Amino acid sequence: MSDASAQPQVHHLSPPTGFIRKHVFSLDHKVIGLQYYGLALAAVFIGMVLSWLFRIHLGWATAAIPGLQFFSPNGAPGGVITPEYYLSLLTMHGTIMVFFVLTNAPFAGFGNYFLPIQIGAEDMAFPRFNMMSFWTTFAAFLVMMAAFFVHDGPPISGWTAYATLSSVGRDAGPGQAMGQNLWAVSIALFCIGQLLGSLNFIATTLDLRTKGMSLSRMPLATWAWFITACIGLLAFADLLPACILLILDRTAGTSFFNPSGMVVSDNLQPHSGGSPLLWQHLFWFFGHPEVYIAIIPAFGIVAHILPTFMRKPLLGGVRVLIGCMVAAGFLSYMVWGHHMFVSGMNPYSAILFSVPTLIITIPFTVATLIFLGSIYGANLRFNSASLFCLGFISVFISGGISGFFLAQPSLDTYLHATYFVVAHFHFVMAVAAIFGIFAGTYFWMPKMIGRMMNETLGKLHFWLTFIGVYCIFMPMHYLGLAGNVRRYSAFTDNYLIPLIPVHKFITVAALLTGAAQFIFFYNLIHTRWWGPQAPDNPWEATTLEWSTTSPPPFDNFGGRHIVVTADPYEYGVEGGATDYVMQTTTGAATKH
Amino acid sequence: MSTATYTPPQTTAPRTRVAVPVVTATKGIPSQTGVWVAVSAIAMSFAALTSALIVREGSGTDWHRFVLPRILYLDTIILIASSFTLEVSRKRFAAAVSSSVAPSGSSASIAAAQRSDGLYWLNMTLTLGLLFVVGQVLAWRSLVFQGLLLATGPSTSFFYVLTAMHGLHLLGGVLGLIYVGYRLRRNARNAQTSLGTAAVYWHFVDLLWFYLLMVIVIRM
Numbered sequence: 143m144s145d146a147s148a149q150p151q152v153h154h155l156s157p158p159t160g161f162i163r164k165h166v167f168s169l170d171h172k173v174i175g176l177q178y179y180g181l182a183l184a185a186v187f188i189g190m191v192l193s194w195l196f197r198i199h200l201g202w203a204t205a206a207i208p209g210l211q212f213f214s215p216n217g218a219p220g221g222v223i224t225p226e227y228y229l230s231l232l233t234m235h236g237t238i239m240v241f242f243v244l245t246n247a248p249f250a251g252f253g254n255y256f257l258p259i260q261i262g263a264e265d266m267a268f269p270r271f272n273m274m275s276f277w278t279t280f281a282a283f284l285v286m287m288a289a290f291f292v293h294d295g296p297p298i299s300g301w302t303a304y305a306t307l308s309s310v311g312r313d314a315g316p317g318q319a320m321g322q323n324l325w326a327v328s329i330a331l332f333c334i335g336q337l338l339g340s341l342n343f344i345a346t347t348l349d350l351r352t353k354g355m356s357l358s359r360m361p362l363a364t365w366a367w368f369i370t371a372c373i374g375l376l377a378f379a380d381l382l383p384a385c386i387l388l389i390l391d392r393t394a395g396t397s398f399f400n401p402s403g404m405v406v407s408d409n410l411q412p413h414s415g416g417s418p419l420l421w422q423h424l425f426w427f428f429g430h431p432e433v434y435i436a437i438i439p440a441f442g443i444v445a446h447i448l449p450t451f452m453r454k455p456l457l458g459g460v461r462v463l464i465g466c467m468v469a470a471g472f473l474s475y476m477v478w479g480h481h482m483f484v485s486g487m488n489p490y491s492a493i494l495f496s497v498p499t500l501i502i503t504i505p506f507t508v509a510t511l512i513f514l515g516s517i518y519g520a521n522l523r524f525n526s527a528s529l530f531c532l533g534f535i536s537v538f539i540s541g542g543i544s545g546f547f548l549a550q551p552s553l554d555t556y557l558h559a560t561y562f563v564v565a566h567f568h569f570v571m572a573v574a575a576i577f578g579i580f581a582g583t584y585f586w587m588p589k590m591i592g593r594m595m596n597e598t599l600g601k602l603h604f605w606l607t608f609i610g611v612y613c614i615f616m617p618m619h620y621l622g623l624a625g626n627v628r629r630y631s632a633f634t635d636n637y638l639i640p641l642i643p644v645h646k647f648i649t650v651a652a653l654l655t656g657a658a659q660f661i662f663f664y665n666l667i668h669t670r671w672w673g674p675q676a677p678d679n680p681w682e683a684t685t686l687e688w689s690t691t692s693p694p695p696f697d698n699f700g701g702r703h704i705v706v707t708a709d710p711y712e713y714g715v716e717g718g719a720t721d722y723v724m725q726t727t728t729g730a731a732t733k734h
Numbered sequence: 735m736s737t738a739t740y741t742p743p744q745t746t747a748p749r750t751r752v753a754v755p756v757v758t759a760t761k762g763i764p765s766q767t768g769v770w771v772a773v774s775a776i777a778m779s780f781a782a783l784t785s786a787l788i789v790r791e792g793s794g795t796d797w798h799r800f801v802l803p804r805i806l807y808l809d810t811i812i813l814i815a816s817s818f819t820l821e822v823s824r825k826r827f828a829a830a831v832s833s834s835v836a837p838s839g840s841s842a843s844i845a846a847a848q849r850s851d852g853l854y855w856l857n858m859t860l861t862l863g864l865l866f867v868v869g870q871v872l873a874w875r876s877l878v879f880q881g882l883l884l885a886t887g888p889s890t891s892f893f894y895v896l897t898a899m900h901g902l903h904l905l906g907g908v909l910g911l912i913y914v915g916y917r918l919r920r921n922a923r924n925a926q927t928s929l930g931t932a933a934v935y936w937h938f939v940d941l942l943w944f945y946l947l948m949v950i951v952i953r954m
Binding site for chain 2: 267268337340341342344345346348349350375376378379380382383384386387390394395396397398401402414415416417419420423424427
């Protein structure tokens, strides 16, 4: 059949039958997507519990947390967290959340599952690389978790692992011996996993689109994953050698980051001439694109979900939003220095980094205005997924506005490393991306597991989380303006003591918001086994994932070759039985 | 307040169903795209290392030049030669394909001869690649004998890191070529394409070495 032979034929494999091939070492992008999602779910739970622990410590520094002494006898003797263990907890919280949650779930998780389906492909371009990608990431996660169980505990150098604290070794404090080694090895492994994943995403998007799926007809979520893969490819290719240099400094006695004449813990360090700032440059050249790796998939997910529930396309069509994401991705490589304004940088260099940072707000502002302008006048269908999209826009604006302040060196000199920054990046990157993940979960779970999630619980989850995150992070702006530096484990200075009640309020809010997440966990688990069966297209959506069964068969479309005949968001169309046009119709699809 | 009911402004004109012509999406070859993507990531890694080298050289007063082992230049010649042998191999295999479809009667035996010729040159490429790695190890040994170790100074640190990372990528290329050779021997589908893909990677690793050698010669 000439038509069939023109189609991409990547899936020569027949469906696996054994348990291991089906569920563990699977080559199926859908299973791998679910594995990434599951890993992110486990990671987010651990990261959340860690944040509870250090939030309790910040509110009540001498409080004993029952049972913690058994988990870490050194870090929490009698259940009271030591200042060093506090740093360990926040290091692991940041690392787990940024790498294993915000990168894994919206990009690797949903992307693996839906990118091939949305472009009408049967699988990723390189299924074996895809499997390796997940298992490398999983190994990275295990190595990271191992840091909890080594003698002196996890590292204390924060998720940014600034040299020389990270590069000196044992003398720098508890966790800086084996714990920091495990951290560096884990992140290096993580980079390899993500590079393999990005390679797959790019080749799949470019080469495996089905007939009629031109670039302009690709859904915005697919665009976002594609752009993210391009960003990730360069970002992780930068972090990997940086981690190798860090490991060498720590274990082989080299001096890439360690300067000469350093005395740490009364010991003269045997290093010479290294540059601690070199680590910051290498790290932030990865680090700033990394936050876009977290947020752009969430942007794509929201842009994909909103039209479905507004029943009309986004203002300006898909091209403006694609342009915004491309521009943001491109500019993300020019702004790394804005994390280093107080590093002794020449003020002229600071301006060079400040200007693109302010320019980068333009594509994001345009994108946000597109969302808001599109919602205006739309008859929005309120459900858990669309609520989380609205929540995403809200927290993104709240966090984005504080970015304007931090982008200016003169203001950042005061606000740098205060809770103002913590509030900023949690809103704009962490919570916004998490809301994108939640929106994607409520939207796509019917497709992924074939069952509908409970809407009442979903809405309750949204409102508690939405109010909760504002209670947690809004007061942090005030703390930062009041001069409260981040990573202090206790507040003993006169100017900080009056701020302790604010910290107590934040801790209570964090505990309650965290507790509200159990509604989500319950909803997810209950849906998996006992939820009502999902129809193929419960949301009356148009893109290709909704033209197959829920969940899709092994080859995604049951042997059909998809021909795409319409743009991705044809909603509000008159003159037919429905108000939407699917990207493909069953008539256009041909059987084998 | 007016009692008129509020009607939301229509931000988009009502659209009607129109038949959209089917456009065939482009169909590249994933492995070809993939290898270029991989090459750009590797190039990024070495760009990061190069910038680290420049920053590190300027950050301290401990950057000492050392005499490069001469075998590096022989290695360079070996690696360039391997790119040529790989191209010869590709030409033979391409010729085998065209003579196997030629109408003349003896085309099958000609094709077989050309294929075995192609495999010979492929094995030659592999041998040269491995020789290069051996040469790099010899270069390390000569540095070790001079007392120049990984942690001796920043210039030697970078020398070992750059050559080791390049060597690892080259060994990856060797594994790739072994796999392609296995596919070619089995006459697997698309084996010719795999050879083209592997060639892109091999030439890139070759070029990368040339670039690294320039960095090393200029800075060390």
